[in-house]
Amino acid sequence: MAEAERSVQQLFDLSGKVAIVTGAAGWLGSAMSRALAEAGATMVVTSRQADQAESFAASLPGSGHIGIGFEQGDTETIPAFVETVLGRLGRIDILVNNAYGSTAPSIDSATAEDFDRAYHVGVTAYFLLAREVVNHLRQRQAPGSIINIGSMYGVVASYPDAYTGLPTNSPPNYHGLKGGLVHLTRHLAVYWAQDNVRVNAISPGPFPKPVTAQTMPEFIERLEGKSPMGRMGRPEELKGLVVLLASEAGSYINGQNILVDGGWTAW
Numbered sequence: 001m002a003e004a005e006r007s008v009q010q011l012f013d014l015s016g017k018v019a020i021v022t023g024a025a026g027w028l029g030s031a032m033s034r035a036l037a038e039a040g041a042t043m044v045v046t047s048r049q050a051d052q053a054e055s056f057a058a059s060l061p062g063s064g065h066i067g068i069g070f071e072q073g074d075t076e077t078i079p080a081f082v083e084t085v086l087g088r089l090g091r092i093d094i095l096v097n098n099a100y101g102s103t104a105p106s107i108d109s110a111t112a113e114d115f116d117r118a119y120h121v122g123v124t125a126y127f128l129l130a131r132e133v134v135n136h137l138r139q140r141q142a143p144g145s146i147i148n149i150g151s152m153y154g155v156v157a158s159y160p161d162a163y164t165g166l167p168t169n170s171p172p173n174y175h176g177l178k179g180g181l182v183h184l185t186r187h188l189a190v191y192w193a194q195d196n197v198r199v200n201a202i203s204p205g206p207f208p209k210p211v212t213a214q215t216m217p218e219f220i221e222r223l224e225g226k227s228p229m230g231r232m233g234r235p236e237e238l239k240g241l242v243v244l245l246a247s248e249a250g251s252y253i254n255g256q257n258i259l260v261d262g263g264w265t266a267w
């Protein structure tokens, strides 16, 4: 007999689930964390500063959320971080690998160290944390969802003229790592599908922080001129997709890289 069809409310409901968002207090991580909390998840939010993580956790809707200080570049600390979460909340169902920070060199000045550091924080750490979460899900024999935050710059190149003459770059180490992350997402998805763990990427288009609009209005104007919708993304425009991929509403979506870019990559 066919299983009873669930309602949209049931499919998107994350009540009882525990979700980790790394770099959660940042520009996009904060909106995605609020989205998952609003859908009912108990949140584990990280920042490199424990007090920032704790105060952000306290700001989220609902109760039981925790904030933990976590520097993912120190990859040897990843097993202990996961143990801490399990010790405090007993389970992990969803991981959003979002945190990223590194150098932003130009093509002419980029060094091997720029590349190594970016890849370490933005790919190696994402993989090691995801694998640790999957090991826990296997032990529990529970389904899970891993969401890697990629970028449209893991799929398409920059327009050089958007950057010419301005004090900003589209760094080559960022393009290399995000392209690698998008492909790693597909690879993990097919291996971990047998564990009932789905792995997908969300690739934002241009979502500049307010400080960029204040300090470099010309840069924003140039980017808007390249965008089919003629405007930049707003963090809340990632909320629906992160809940879709995290929840049973997305239970047959696996190995995908979904762009939220106002049509940037559709030209």
Ligand SMILES: NC(=O)c1ccc[n+]([C@@H]2O[C@H](COP(=O)([O-])OP(=O)(O)OC[C@H]3O[C@@H](n4cnc5c(N)ncnc54)[C@H](OP(=O)(O)O)[C@@H]3O)[C@@H](O)[C@H]2O)c1
Binding pocket: 022, 023, 024, 025, 026, 027, 028, 029, 046, 047, 048, 049, 052, 070, 071, 072, 073, 098, 099, 100, 101, 102, 121, 149, 150, 151, 152, 203, 204, 205, 206, 207, 208, 209
């Ligand atoms: N904004 C965009 O236009 C855009 C476009 C495409 C993709 N993305 C991607 O979206 C994600 C979030 O970016 P965002 O724009 O929200 O930037 P953001 O505000 O700078 O947030 C990223 C957070 O990552 C944390 N972080 C940095 N280095 C870390 C490290 N070594 N270990 C642990 N945490 C670290 C920082 O948190 P703490 O300082 O609290 O530790 C920071 O707040 C990134 O993966 C980024 O590449 C952004």
